[in-house]
Amino acid sequence: MSRVGRIRAETAAATRSFLRRRTAVIFTFFFPLLLVLIFGVLVRTQPGGGGLFAQPDAYYLPGYLATVVLFTPLSRVGSEIARHRDGHRFEKLATTPLTRGEWLLAHTLVNVGVIGVASLLVFALVTLVTGARIPVSVDLLLLVPLVALAVVLFCGVGAVLGRVSDSQDGVIAASNSVALPLLFLSDTFVSPDLLPEWFLPVVNLSPLTYFSRGVRALTFAAPEGDGLAGLGAAANLAILAALAVVAFGVGAVAVPRGE
């Protein structure tokens, strides 16, 4: 029971703490919905036209989902670490049997739950409001591990940001600095054909790219792009899984021990 019990206790405490911060709950769900309403309903796409949002509506579903799997774990795990440091909670936890890896796993599970629900809302809103046509098949179930693995990955990155930042303000600034470039340069809202040729290898370095392409392979009938963009959902899922394992490992080591 030991390990499971410890993770359960930490997960339960983290879940309660999150759900009782109403502002955090509201904005966790409100922010991605706002993006869908602004870009999907107000701006709207112009299939065949030039510039941004020139693709069909379904093309942008990975971008909307990316906002929740990217921003939320980065800021939530980073902020949680900052709060723990402020309250000397890691100092206390270091004298309990809970390990740093177990701590990060517990908080990752909370994020998987929260972001899973948020992703479901985004998916429903995009299909209902923008009229995006999503090909329905059993393969759509692969969206679940794609979202979960992306959350694991960015929880690990969030732990690193929490470690290197010295305050909650610092965490927010750092997570925005990391997330904003990733969001727009990972084959999400900005299609690769809008970027200079020389920059495309950089797109392939972003872990979010594999989430985006994996989701697009499942939800968009005519995937476009070059290089790895042509990989199927399973291949992108596998790459994402490998990156998630690495990021989680690094994040677990980065969780402070005695502060």
Add this chain to the structure above:
Amino acid sequence: MNDATVVRAVDARKSYDGAVALDGVSLDVREGEVFGLIGPNGAGKTTLVRALTGTVDAEGTLELIGEPAGDSDRSRVGLLPQEFGPPARLTARELVAYYGGLYDESRPVDDVLADVGLAADADADTWYENLSGGQKRRACVATALVNDPDVLFLDEPTTGIDPAGRRALWDLLDALADSGVTVFLTSHSMEEVERLADRVGLLRGGELVAVGTPAELVADHGGPARLVVSGPEIEAGAEPLRAAGFGVEVGADELVVGDVSPAELGDAVAALADAGVGYESLTWTEPTLEDVYLRLTGEEFEGAATPGASAVGGDGDRTGIERGDATTAATAEAER
């Protein structure tokens, strides 16, 4: 208490960016002992607790329950950090259950809450952020007790707790020590340390400058007992007292007679009476642990709390013919 050493530091050293926090600290704490650590702010108390609990790395030998501090059996250790702030929107009951859930075995939550005086549902089911300052600290203490530890580290446990709650917590710690729990306590309250600790260590600038029972420390470092005689024109009594063999310092409307034992009080009073010197009050004060603290830390300064003043505060044993004026006594002490 037995002779088994459960907390051990040998030549412990720690620096932060060149600032020395621990400078060769060595100590042993025996099983079932309550060890009190005192010292000014920045003396290294919290760093020593962290080094002993393995939450910061330090040079030297640091052992806890027979293992290197960082490798000790965590289920046997309880810690209350100095500025601990647990999740604010968990109730006291949820907090204790949460920390209890991190161990394979833990005490019933309600029992732990009862131990710290938070048994009432209204308290136990209130979010931590809505508890009073004292209740918060008691909830934090509860999180250190929930795993029924063999060694308990409490870094200023009673800060912010009202006198009744503080005494209740002292009784609890007494009971824990009686049951064999080793308690390592830091505090700025000399009353607390004198009341609880079997032995006391005094840290100054990262060095452990004195260790012993409270009585030993007072005897070795507390300085002499003294008699303060107050009244108008009391300076006339200085010569008769000196003639009787006492050392006397003259202050404003008072005489401070040093190194007076209880048996000599009568001689001093007789010397004044024989000389026809009247007085308004006589105050005799024994040295206390606070005197030891002030002397060894070099924190005695004019116009502030001093041995005489601290005794008036209730720490010392006072044979009072009449309760003296602490400020006046303090001034006289400082001038001497």
